[in-house]
Amino acid sequence: GKYQLAAVLGIPLAVTFIPFALASIYSDKSGTGQGLSLGVLNLAIVIPTASVQIFVSLASGPWDNLFGGSNLPAFVVGAVAAAVSGVLAFVLLPSPATGVAFAAPAVGGLH
Secondary structure, three states, rough: OOOHHHHHHHHHHHHHHHHHHHHHHHHHHHHHOHHHHHHHHHHHHHHHHHHHHHHHHHHHHHHHHHOOOOOOHHHHHHHHHHHHHHHHHHHHOOOOOOOHHHHHHOOOOOO
């Protein structure tokens, strides 16, 4: 039912919170302000995302018209770009160091 759907959709939502949780933990450990760290992280996510959305909205109309007005060509380009990005993430990003322990989060949550 609706609760199973909410539970399944909660998993990708929780994944989106990981960068913010890590920024909070690392900024707390280093003594820098959590608000500043989270603000910079938010801008680093929002500005490229908005730029890409504007580009896609301007380019997808003419692209779709080239192929008869259907939305399918834009979806295919998006699927190919997602697949290529996934492969490049595994190929180009460095592997994490072995034997490195991650710091435990501070007790008490955000300050």
